[in-house]
Amino acid sequence: xxxxxxxxxxxxxxxxxxxxxxxxxxxxxxxxxxxxxxxxxxxxxxxxxxxxxxxxxxxxxxxxxxxxxxxxxxxxxxxxxxxxxxxxxxxxxxxxxxxxxxxxxxxxxxxxxxxxxxxxxxxxxxxxxxxxxxxxxxxxxxxxxxxxxxxxxxxxxxxxxxxxxxxxxxxxxxxxxxxxxxxxxxxxxxxxxxxxxxxxxxxxxxxxxxxxxxxxxxxxxxxxxxxxxxxxxxxxxxxxxxxxxxxxxxxxxxxxxxxxxxxxxxxxxxxxxxxxxxxxxxxxxxxxxxxxxxxxxxxxxxxxxxxxxxxxxxxxxxxxxxxxxxxxxxxxxxxxxxxxxxxxxxxxxxxxxxxxxxxxxxxxxxxxxxxxxxxxxxxxxxxxxxxxxxxxxxxxxxxxxxxxxxxxxxxxxxxxxxxxxxxxxxxxxxxxxxxxxxxxxxxxxxxxxxxxxxxxxxxxxxxxxxxxxxxxxxxxx
Numbered sequence: 001x002x003x004x005x006x007x008x009x010x011x012x013x014x015x016x017x018x019x020x021x022x023x024x025x026x027x028x029x030x031x032x033x034x035x036x037x038x039x040x041x042x043x044x045x046x047x048x049x050x051x052x053x054x055x056x057x058x059x060x061x062x063x064x065x066x067x068x069x070x071x072x073x074x075x076x077x078x079x080x081x082x083x084x085x086x087x088x089x090x091x092x093x094x095x096x097x098x099x100x101x102x103x104x105x106x107x108x109x110x111x112x113x114x115x116x117x118x119x120x121x122x123x124x125x126x127x128x129x130x131x132x133x134x135x136x137x138x139x140x141x142x143x144x145x146x147x148x149x150x151x152x153x154x155x156x157x158x159x160x161x162x163x164x165x166x167x168x169x170x171x172x173x174x175x176x177x178x179x180x181x182x183x184x185x186x187x188x189x190x191x192x193x194x195x196x197x198x199x200x201x202x203x204x205x206x207x208x209x210x211x212x213x214x215x216x217x218x219x220x221x222x223x224x225x226x227x228x229x230x231x232x233x234x235x236x237x238x239x240x241x242x243x244x245x246x247x248x249x250x251x252x253x254x255x256x257x258x259x260x261x262x263x264x265x266x267x268x269x270x271x272x273x274x275x276x277x278x279x280x281x282x283x284x285x286x287x288x289x290x291x292x293x294x295x296x297x298x299x300x301x302x303x304x305x306x307x308x309x310x311x312x313x314x315x316x317x318x319x320x321x322x323x324x325x326x327x328x329x330x331x332x333x334x335x336x337x338x339x340x341x342x343x344x345x346x347x348x349x350x351x352x353x354x355x356x357x358x359x360x361x362x363x364x365x366x367x368x369x370x371x372x373x374x375x376x377x378x379x380x381x382x383x384x385x386x387x388x389x390x391x392x393x394x395x396x397x398x399x400x401x402x403x404x405x406x407x408x409x410x411x412x413x414x415x416x417x418x419x420x421x422x423x424x425x426x427x428x429x430x431x432x433x434x435x436x437x438x439x440x441x442x443x444x445x446x447x448x449x450x451x452x453x454x455x456x457x458x459x460x461x462x463x464x465x466x467x468x469x470x471x472x473x474x475x476x477x
């Protein structure tokens with residue numbers, strides 16, 4: 001049967017895809033439908049057709065799943081931020097656990113009869129809402145009910161750059177609502193134009209907010225479509241009014257400007273200027289204190305981060321005096337967590353591609369009085385081979401290697417280098433089960449096998465999941 005755009009079909013949903021979309025079949029043709037759940041019979045309208053599969057929008061749920069719940073957020077459906085608010089939280093956890101297991105079995109060739117697969121770490125006790133400590137809100141101008149153009153902030157609709165206005169997000173820290181409302185009011189009062197992405201005119205591109213969960217410190221960063229403060233055209237009086245408004249919010253610690261004049265989808269530009277307060281804010285994980293800059297990578301869910309890092313620490317099973325390499329170390333979050341366990345004779349060597357993050361990592365080590373951690377800036381696949389060369393300055397010894405790569409996983413060269421270093425244990429922290437599985441298969445060919453695995457739900461209401469895997473060197477046959 002041939003399908004076409006706008007055609008309506010009745011589908012039985014069988015499964016969930018990688019991003020939480022329902023998957024059903026009509027005459028063998030697969031359709032992906034956002035918000036549909038397994039076990040449901042639905043009416044859907046086809047939006048796009050490929051040769052072997054297509055995409056459809058949910059028009060009506062004819063037979064709902066028992067796991068379907070009412071989304072808490074009024075714009076959950078059009079907003080592209082959350083993809084699973086309509087699914088009960090217990091079933092979200094089951095879905096993510098199954099995704100990890102399926103990827104590792106299907107792509108990684110992992111035999112789970114030989115692996116300790118621990119239950120996923122969820123947020124059942126803490127409530128899986130208002131957990132995010134970072135948000136990036138695009139700013140645009142849209143007509144209000146009377147037709148007057150006004151600045152709005154919110155999130156992009158799924159698969160688009162159309163902004164859905166939203167200042168009261170159900171997964172963001174509640175204080176962000178007050179911050180957004182004050183900035184939007186300031187824009188109107190001082191006539192600050194919002195950025196127009198199509199015409200590349202206007203000024204305020206994004207409102208970028210970070211909060212310290214344990215410290216209560218807040219950072220607000222305005223991303224401007226300008227090369228510097230002088231060419232922004234904003235008067236000193238307008239800046240003074242912004243600072244006066246925002247500093248009324250308890251916990252405000254840093255107000256800064258980031259300059260991004262480029263025609264790009266990248267949010268932050270290369271230059272940041274502090275307008276008021278400190279250049280960084282701080283937060284704690286366990287008993288380690290961290291300084292966080294606008295550019296720093298720092299996990300967005302503080303409560304779950306502690307569980308994630310404790311799992312990595314447990315899997316690493318560190319002994320006093322061991323040498324640990326932490327690759328993709330960011331601002332040293334895992335590195336410093338581990339360094340305290342190693343004693344004076346042990347050491348951690350961290351590598352990260354973002355220079356500002358490495359400076360943060362060094363400062364964080366000083367802040368916590370940790371002297372057995374060293375940090376290097378550069379791509380891990382380039383820096384590590386150089387460091388362990390005869391003239392590189394670091395011994396090739398590695399008792400444990402920790403990797404926490406971006407979604408695309410580890411570079412092949414880095415996996416080759418890790419195998420040459422021959423650590424006894426590799427702890428792989430992953431934000432994508434598919435690339436984790438791919439890399440596990442490669443490491444398996446190099447003499448390592450998965451011993452333990454555990455998921456951690458860092459992103460309730462979304463489709464992503466973090467995973468920690470312990471790989472050990474295979475015993476000689």
